[in-house]
Amino acid sequence: GAVVSQHPSRVICKSGTSVKIECRSLDFQATTMFWYRQFPKQSLMLMATSNEGSKATYEQGVEKDKFLINHASLTLSTLTVTSAHPEDSSFYICSASDRGGYGYTFGSGTRLTVV
Amino acid sequence: QQQVKQSPQSLIVQKGGISIINCAYENTAFDYFPWYQQFPGKGPALLIAIRPDVSEKKEGRFTISFNKSAKQFSLHIMDSQPGDSATYFCAASSLRSNYQLIWGAGTKLIIKP
Numbered sequence: 001g002a003v004v005s006q007h008p009s010r011v012i013c014k015s016g017t018s019v020k021i022e023c024r025s026l027d028f029q030a031t032t033m034f035w036y037r038q039f040p041k042q043s044l045m046l047m048a049t050s051n052e053g054s055k056a057t058y059e060q061g062v063e064k065d066k067f068l069i070n071h072a073s074l075t076l077s078t079l080t081v082t083s084a085h086p087e088d089s090s091f092y093i094c095s096a097s098d099r100g101g102y103g104y105t106f107g108s109g110t111r112l113t114v115v
Numbered sequence: 116q117q118q119v120k121q122s123p124q125s126l127i128v129q130k131g132g133i134s135i136i137n138c139a140y141e142n143t144a145f146d147y148f149p150w151y152q153q154f155p156g157k158g159p160a161l162l163i164a165i166r167p168d169v170s171e172k173k174e175g176r177f178t179i180s181f182n183k184s185a186k187q188f189s190l191h192i193m194d195s196q197p198g199d200s201a202t203y204f205c206a207a208s209s210l211r212s213n214y215q216l217i218w219g220a221g222t223k224l225i226i227k228p
Contacts, residue, residue: 006158034216043204043218044159093158097214102147104216106158 002028002098006107013084013114021079021110023094029074030096034104035067038091047092050077084114117142119207121219129227134192136222138205141186145207147214150179150190153202153221162203163190195226 003026013019023033031052036044048069049057056069066088068080077096081088095106120139128134138148146167151159165172165179165188172179178191192199205219 004158041221041223043220044216046215049213049215091156095158102208102214103149103161103164106151106160109156109158111156 002096002103002105004030004094004096004105004107006094006110008110009108010111011113013112015085015114016083018080018082019084019112021081021092021094021112023077023079023096023107025075025096025098025105028096028098030077030098031074033071033077033094033096035069035077035079036093036095038093038109040091044093047079081112084112086114088112089114117212117217119205119217119219121205121222123222124220125223125225127225127227128195130195130197132195132226134195134199134224134226135189136203136205136224137187137189138207138219139185139187140207140217142207142209142217143186144209144211145217146210147208148179148181148188149206149208149216150177151204151206153204159204192224195224197226197228200224200226 005024033050035047047062050069050071052071058064071077093109095104097104149164150162152162153159163177176193181188203222206216208214
């Protein structure tokens with residue numbers, strides 16, 4: 001089945017630094033990938049939709065200058081958290097579909113802790 | 116109208132019992148209803164999904180029941196096992212909204228041995 005690889009699984013960074021999270025579709029091409037944020041004991045919150053070769057579409061309230069998304073190829077999307085602050089600490093998850101929108105595969109998530 | 120309401124928030128079931136989680140929606144344009152299973156510290160994994168042209172879909176111990184007129188769908192886990200303990204999310208999407216998943220709030224399921 002479709003596999004989405006997400007790295008790193010855990011990262012701790014200092015306030016003010018930037019962190020990059022990678023999301024790769026291993027055995028299929030993904031023209032669209034989605035980035036989510038999940039707080040403890042809560043549902044997934046869509047942050048942005050990443051489209052290969054074009055600018056990402058951000059959800060209302062998500063700072064596009066803080067959460068930089070790049071979808072440079074059909075198999076790779078990256079999320080960079082810039083100038084990270086403790087409130088950016090969260091679980092970030094990417095997803096993609098190999099079936100035209102039905103049946104999304106999710107990455108294993110990245111636990112970001114900003115100290 | 117974009118919301119998907121999920122209940123209960125948490126559920127404790129004895130091993131071997133039936134776990135039932137319910138979801139309701141308002142948007143009649145939704146045409147795809149998946150259920151995801153998420154273990155702590157992991158991303159969600161697709162468990163089972165249904166389209167509105169059928170009323171029930173079964174895969175092993177997992178069954179989705181779909182009631183189009185009531186705009187409700189539910190997940191039944193038969194013979195629940197401790198390994199089923201996880202958080203379950205229902206979701207819905209439509210071609211009209213470019214397949215963006217609208218998520219339920221999640222149900223934390225605990226199966227007691």
